[in-house]
Amino acid sequence: MKIALLGYGKMGQTIEKIALSRGHEIVIKIDKDAESYDISGAEVAIDFSIPDAAVHNISNCLNHSVPIISGTTGWLERYEEMETLCRKKKGAFLYASNFSLGVNIFFELNKQLAKMMGNLEQYEVQIEEIHHKQKLDEPSGTAITLAEGVIEHTKHGQWELDKATKENSIPITAIRSPEVPGTHTVRYGSEVDCIDIKHTAHTRQGFALGAVVAAEWIADKKGVFSMKDVLGI
Numbered sequence: 080m081k082i083a084l085l086g087y088g089k090m091g092q093t094i095e096k097i098a099l100s101r102g103h104e105i106v107i108k109i110d111k112d113a114e115s116y117d118i119s120g121a122e123v124a125i126d127f128s129i130p131d132a133a134v135h136n137i138s139n140c141l142n143h144s145v146p147i148i149s150g151t152t153g154w155l156e157r158y159e160e161m162e163t164l165c166r167k168k169k170g171a172f173l174y175a176s177n178f179s180l181g182v183n184i185f186f187e188l189n190k191q192l193a194k195m196m197g198n199l200e201q202y203e204v205q206i207e208e209i210h211h212k213q214k215l216d217e218p219s220g221t222a223i224t225l226a227e228g229v230i231e232h233t234k235h236g237q238w239e240l241d242k243a244t245k246e247n248s249i250p251i252t253a254i255r256s257p258e259v260p261g262t263h264t265v266r267y268g269s270e271v272d273c274i275d276i277k278h279t280a281h282t283r284q285g286f287a288l289g290a291v292v293a294a295e296w297i298a299d300k301k302g303v304f305s306m307k308d309v310l311g312i
Contacts, residue, residue, distance in 0.1 A: 080170040080296060083107035085136040086128030086151065089213070093287040094125055101291060107137075118143050123294045130154045130216060137161050137172065146171035146297045150290055151176055152220030160215035161302050173299050173304040176220030178289030182263075183306045185278040189225050189265055191225075192276060193232035202274070204229055206238070209254040209262040217253035221263055226251060229265070 130153030140147035165172040224240035
């Protein structure tokens with residue numbers, strides 16, 4: 080499969096190694112500052128760029144009938160616009176805040192725990208995420224997905240960065256530390272105890288492998304998808 084890498088930072092380089100090891104060919108490598116490039120030679124594109132470039136990259140792929148996998152976070156206020164463009168162009172588009180198999184299982188565990196905690200008002204929920212200092216957005220897309228899972232099944236109606244200043248708001252703490260691929264914790268705390276669920280990534284390999292698997296999966300499909308479709312969960 081001929082793959083375009085849109086964004087060639089640490090994640091892009093890790094994806095390249097895994098893609099090559101699985102017999103694929105990298106035909107385009109675009110750094111974060113490139114605005115003009117020819118995507119037509121690719122059979123699928125994987126976008127791990129920067130928030131300011133994501134919409135351009137996704138639009139360019141959809142306009143040229145190239146299936147696009149995006150793991151860039153920090154641009155989701157325009158997600159519906161990209162979803163609409165995909166359907167209009169009869170293209171293929173998959174966005175995930177995290178491509179790791181373990182994290183996607185963690186997302187489902189988070190929802191199940193939220194269902195059980197929904198009526199227990201003595202517990203207050205908070206989310207913490209830790210990433211390397213090169214990560215540009217905060218909170219992480221993964222933390223936002225976790226917050227949305229809690230909101231879906233509890234009285235909480237929103238999340239806020241650092242401190243919850245509004246009623247029924249979930250505080251998300253974002254910590255930046257050198258060489259941390261990603262750690263996420265959801266905590267329900269009361270006066271008598273705490274319940275924590277936590278996912279710790281040891282390397283970027285899990286994220287990169289999931290992105291390549293998603294690219295393999297979407298190559299012959301049309302529509303808007305998520306990792307739940309890829310993993311069948």
